[in-house]
Amino acid sequence: MVSPLSNSGFSDTLVILGAAGLVIPAFARAKISPVIGFILVGLLVGPFGLGALVGDYPWLYHITISDPHAIEPFAEFGIVLLLFSIGLELSFKRLWSMRRLVFGVGAAELIGAGAVIGFGLHLLTGLDWAGAMALGIALALSSTALVLPIAGTTGPVGQTAFAMLLFEDLALVPIIFILGAVGPMAAAGGMMGFARVGGAAVLTLAILFIGGRFLLPKLFAQAARTKSPELFLAASLLVVIAASLATSAVGLSPIVGALIAGLLIAETDYHSEVEVITAPFKGLALGVFLITVGMSVDLRAILADWGAYFVGIATVVAVKAAVTFVLLRLAGIRGGVAVETGVLMGSPSETTLIVLGAAAQAQLIAPGPASFWQTVTAIGLTITPLLSMLGKRAARGFERRGELPDAEISPEGPGTVIIGFGRVGRMVCDMLAVHGQPYVAVEANIDAVTAARAEGYPVIFGDVVRPELVDRLNLGRARALILTMDDPVLSVALTRRVRGWVPDLTIVARARDTAHAAELYKAGASDAVPETLESSLQLAEAVLTDLGVAVGPVIASIHEKRDALRQEIKAAAEMVALPRLKRVRRAAAAAAGDAAEV
Numbered sequence: 001m002v003s004p005l006s007n008s009g010f011s012d013t014l015v016i017l018g019a020a021g022l023v024i025p026a027f028a029r030a031k032i033s034p035v036i037g038f039i040l041v042g043l044l045v046g047p048f049g050l051g052a053l054v055g056d057y058p059w060l061y062h063i064t065i066s067d068p069h070a071i072e073p074f075a076e077f078g079i080v081l082l083l084f085s086i087g088l089e090l091s092f093k094r095l096w097s098m099r100r101l102v103f104g105v106g107a108a109e110l111i112g113a114g115a116v117i118g119f120g121l122h123l124l125t126g127l128d129w130a131g132a133m134a135l136g137i138a139l140a141l142s143s144t145a146l147v148l149p150i151a152g153t154t155g156p157v158g159q160t161a162f163a164m165l166l167f168e169d170l171a172l173v174p175i176i177f178i179l180g181a182v183g184p185m186a187a188a189g190g191m192m193g194f195a196r197v198g199g200a201a202v203l204t205l206a207i208l209f210i211g212g213r214f215l216l217p218k219l220f221a222q223a224a225r226t227k228s229p230e231l232f233l234a235a236s237l238l239v240v241i242a243a244s245l246a247t248s249a250v251g252l253s254p255i256v257g258a259l260i261a262g263l264l265i266a267e268t269d270y271h272s273e274v275e276v277i278t279a280p281f282k283g284l285a286l287g288v289f290l291i292t293v294g295m296s297v298d299l300r301a302i303l304a305d306w307g308a309y310f311v312g313i314a315t316v317v318a319v320k321a322a323v324t325f326v327l328l329r330l331a332g333i334r335g336g337v338a339v340e341t342g343v344l345m346g347s348p349s350e351t352t353l354i355v356l357g358a359a360a361q362a363q364l365i366a367p368g369p370a371s372f373w374q375t376v377t378a379i380g381l382t383i384t385p386l387l388s389m390l391g392k393r394a395a396r397g398f399e400r401r402g403e404l405p406d407a408e409i410s411p412e413g414p415g416t417v418i419i420g421f422g423r424v425g426r427m428v429c430d431m432l433a434v435h436g437q438p439y440v441a442v443e444a445n446i447d448a449v450t451a452a453r454a455e456g457y458p459v460i461f462g463d464v465v466r467p468e469l470v471d472r473l474n475l476g477r478a479r480a481l482i483l484t485m486d487d488p489v490l491s492v493a494l495t496r497r498v499r500g501w502v503p504d505l506t507i508v509a510r511a512r513d514t515a516h517a518a519e520l521y522k523a524g525a526s527d528a529v530p531e532t533l534e535s536s537l538q539l540a541e542a543v544l545t546d547l548g549v550a551v552g553p554v555i556a557s558i559h560e561k562r563d564a565l566r567q568e569i570k571a572a573a574e575m576v577a578l579p580r581l582k583r584v585r586r587a588a589a590a591a592a593g594d595a596a597e598v
Helices: 004-029 034-045 058-063 068-089 092-097 099-125 129-140 144-151 156-181 184-188 190-226 229-249 254-266 271-295 299-304 306-330 335-344 350-361 367-382 384-403 423-434 446-454 467-472 488-501 514-523 531-546 551-597
Strands: 416-419 439-443 459-461 480-483 506-511 527-530
Touching: 004 034, 004 058, 004 068, 004 271, 034 271, 034 367, 068 229, 068 254, 068 271, 068 350, 099 129, 099 156, 099 306, 129 306, 129 350, 129 367, 144 156, 144 335, 144 384, 156 254, 156 335, 156 350, 156 446, 190 229, 190 254, 229 254, 229 271, 254 271, 271 350, 271 367, 299 306, 299 367, 306 335, 306 367, 335 384, 335 446, 350 367, 367 384, 416 423, 423 439, 439 446, 446 459, 467 488, 480 488, 488 506, 488 514, 506 514, 514 527, 514 531, 514 551, 527 531, 527 551, 531 551
Parallel strands: 416 439, 416 480, 439 459, 480 506, 506 527
Antiparallel strands: none
């Protein structure tokens, strides 16, 4: 009979693959980074979670990881592939276009926040200067894997964060190099050992760069000619592993070699194909690494000393947010963007764990403090979405205090009021301007407001959830209200509220579908325009025109069909609302009869 321990590797593999199959789709559906999910899975199935109960409940063995150390090699390979992918994404052209933010604000933020945190650790904990600064730099890093999916790369916050994260990714090379050079191999021989390791490292890096520039294009050209994805993948992994082994052999971290391999391949014509073909392996291997991070978190230890962990994460977030905000303001970045970016960049990074491991391996940080700050980092990663929400609120509060003055509303009335200045709202405003109709738009996204103001649009910053803002719009004198925001519940509630105040106002609302349009008609909308209906009519119009049917009859038939469908939606809404209206009338008649009797 085979003992359970003999197939522990299969059991652990099943848990990991099952976690990937459940975590990635579930968190993607919730628009949350899977990084958090993998950490939570590690916490749940690790030795401090359900794994601690295997002795009492043996069946838990099959859904927990029995030997955390057995999967550490896979976790290390995940970090190697993560650094390789970072190297693939770097581009000298992109760096040059963003050089002021990348090498100015990005460098100042990493060095400044690292120095402040390191100085505080030296004073408060007694760490020597080298260990304190290494720990400060590690904690000053921010999460590329979490921040960019949350902020994107197109808006002001996303572009600013991307520039600083890009510098941090570049800085990993010298950081890991320095920490590897002062590791045990160098420390054992003093300054001579340090110089020997440094010289060997420089020579190895030079060989990698020179050899890679000549050999990699030929290697991938041969792989491309075979048109075999398997061979292309094998060549990519061969380059990563060979570069990692080369840097490991001279005393550097293997992730230095992985990052250099990515940089070299990024300069070839095959970087896009390599990035696509290695992405699934990178995601899975990174997930294994994050599971090991979660397994190292002891909730009982956190609860027993929760004050220290709270102070640790709060201090790191506060210092990084403050340093980032000040530097961005000095660089001329708008206050709201600086506030939101600073708070979002406040938590540590998954690369913090890499630097912590390198510092611990170099014997700059003792195992105890390294474990404490590893737990702080894991907590910081999980609260990054919360920091994003806090940053948005803080930015709105900052802007609301008067940095961005509101557009003036005429006492005679605003003309047409458009709620929501997104893609649809902008198109409506353009058409009103073409026909000389006065209007004012209201938008809750401060970045959209600023961009619209710069283009000359009369846009007010505000959230229509607040009744006082709606009162300020002077809707009693407006000619029409147009609701374009993509929030079905809010649009229905706002329609109902405004209709109660201004019975004769024309209210035109954007609807997701016919059911939502019926709800808007019941709430009092003059017209509700379902997106699905309009896209279908436009498609029919394009087909008929392309088939050679005259434009005039096509437009007339489209108008007739639109009117017929709107009448059907209104009739359906009235059918639903009729019983309710009868109940209200009966209740009013009964109340009037009771009053007459009295």
